[in-house]
Amino acid sequence: MALAWSGRTEAGAERELLRFLPQEVRRVLEGALAHVPPPWEEIRLRAGRPLALVVRDETLFLDEAGRPAPAGRARPVGAEEVRRSLELITGHSLYAWQEELRQGFVTLPGGHRAGLAGRLDSEGGHVRTVREVSSLNLRVARERVGVARPLLPWLLERGRPLSALLLGPPGSGKTTLLRDLSRAAGDGEAAGGGGRPLRTVLVDERFEIAALAGGEPTLDVGAATDVIEGGPKAEAFAVALRALNPELLVCDELGRPEDAAALGEAARSGVAVWSSAHAASWEEARRRRLLAPLLEERFFRRVAELERRGGRFGLRAVRDGDGRPLDARWIELETGSPPERRGGPP
Amino acid sequence: MSFLLHALGFALVVGGSTLAGQLLAWSSSRRPGELAELGAGLRLLMSQVDYAARPLPEALAELGRSAPGAAGHLFRRVGEEMAAAPDQPLERLWERAVEALGEEGGLGAADLAPLLRLGAALGLSHRQDQLRHLELCARDLGAREALLRGEAERAARMWRSLGFFGGLLLAVVAL
The missing domain is CATH 3.30.450.90 (Beta-Lactamase)
Known part of the structure; x- marks a missing residue:
């Protein structure tokens, strides 16, 4: 990789x-x-x-x-x-x-x-x-093209995205991974390597996934990805569903009750959501007041747990919507082939 | 011929003296005018802070082009210095620009004191607090302007009269 x-x-x-x-x-x-x-x-x-x-x-x-x-x-x-x-x-x-x-x-x-x-x-x-x-x-924000590749096969079914939640404590790489998932979806990498880009809407409430400057993303979030920056998620989801005909919504950090309601609206529209939340594990997420109903209703078909080991970012487990582990191997997301660098120093 | 020369000399002395009086009268009304421009400029800055929430570098660059006279001059100078030395505390850049305004225009230390006080708070707090500081400064400048305008009107009348009558007296005595 x-x-x-x-x-x-x-x-x-x-x-x-x-x-x-x-x-x-x-x-x-x-x-x-x-x-x-x-x-x-x-x-x-x-x-x-x-x-x-x-x-x-x-x-x-x-x-x-x-x-x-x-x-x-x-x-x-x-x-x-x-x-x-x-x-x-x-x-x-x-x-x-x-x-x-x-x-x-x-x-x-x-x-x-x-x-x-x-x-x-x-x-x-x-x-x-x-x-x-x-x-x-x-x-320091990092753009790591390719870190999502080990996770991607779990998030797709016959080339269509399944709703997924990334869980991890602060600093476990959730935002970096979401950014690359958005890139992979918008570039067509997610659709089983078939090259069909997914119509993706990235809801970047905190301006840190795409980091728009003059309307243009300064970080790579995918060629077929529309970015809605700022504004509450619930409103941004409504705009996306009304106006942008997405196949996939990507958003960071579920934290407010309105966020859960917005996800429900997306589910009813048949649009998959890839999102993240602060929680160290599935068990901890089940105890969280905001996340518990979403997990009980099996809104997410996949739940990935992120973890840092010895300063390295990685996947600890991938689960299905019922919490059953699909893959419980430690998969390091940071290493693999040495970084292939594009461009020179700014 | 001699009469004509006398008449011409008389007219030159009286005319020159009257003109000098007019210039002094204009000069004494310049300070309140500049204060009024600064007050109007601060109100424009309040709009930028309140409605547009525009950061100061952008707001000052725009107002440097559109604000009247002394205010435009001040904003332009601070905006340029912020762009040239973003590392410097704004308070220091603002202070330098206000002092330059005093050196280049007609305003004195007492006229500029409200602006210097504003520099210590500008940009450093939330919107309502910024609006309070700007409003206070605009009000202080307005009070100073009202005071100077009364004085300036009296001084302008005095300089105009002094110019004409002083010239007349000089012409009568000398010629």
Whole structure:
């Protein structure tokens, strides 16, 4: 199985994020590119605490030169540096990202995500925004063409897509896998290799799967894939079913009761849905109030459990709609043939 | 011939002095005019923040083209500096542009103080808070403009009269 980092080198993704950091922090991280080879998963800025990277699920503190160092000798991040990073992330315009800040994250060009922590400003029992941001978590978005291939045969029946749910804890690769599933469906790879692209609608509520820029996806989500970005899933599904005649809907992170209702609407229309949810396993998903009814009604014909082992992403099990394991082997999604790289550094 | 020369000299002295008075009168009314332009510009910026939720770099670039006089000048300058040095805190870029406005135009430190205070808050909070800061600044500029406009009208009358009568007196004494 050949994987490709399409359009961006590994360090390219990290470098894309550096421009959202103040010059002094950027200098340290540019040094770190030599000492801590990419791929990096996260860049962590916590006011008054050491600058850190998360690489293969492991936290590394960095010294002034960007070398891994114990916490006591690592370079601390100033509160002013966190504030300036937030200015750069929001284009000096926090008000323009109010809804995103309320949810605790901002999606950056290229699908990267900046998570925020700080003092919550509430009104009437609802979070209005995050004030005095004290921590930033810049998560590097990765485009991994081909990672969906081992899973694809399970999600198709005579070339037609079956509704499927990806389960996994945060950081287990659900979004990366969904993006490649969307690409495979829209490119025709999903339809049994026959080359018939599936009419796919990608509902990208958090702007991180396709990362549209000027209407064009900056990440590969498939040639026959329409993208609906922003907006609640329920409304986006209604638009897709009314106007775009999809064979397949792809969406990230089921989390609200309305999402379940929207899936029901899609099922009644005979349209398959590939989606994901936070849950470590089938058993845990069955205990979740939102997911339990969907699983009991056998809305999903396939459920795939994702897991990280030793910093590697993989499939732990593929189940049918009743929860019976169809394949319980560990299948690594990250390795295989060495990455075949397209394009040079940006 | 001598009479004609005297008459011409008389007319030149009185005319020149009157013109100088007019120029001083125009200059004293320039400050409230610039403050009014800045107030109008801030209201345009409020629309961009409130209805369009447009990020400042885009909003300032657009208003740099469409806002009147001093406001257009200020927004254009900040927008250009943001594009050239995105790394710099906005507060610093705004402060530099406001100071340049004072140096190049007729506004003094007291006139510009509300704008400098705005720079410390611009872009750094949610929409309602931004609107409050912009509204407060526009109101402060408006109050300053009203104060200066009264003073300017009195000063303009004084300069016009002084120009004409001063010239007349000078011409009578000298010629």
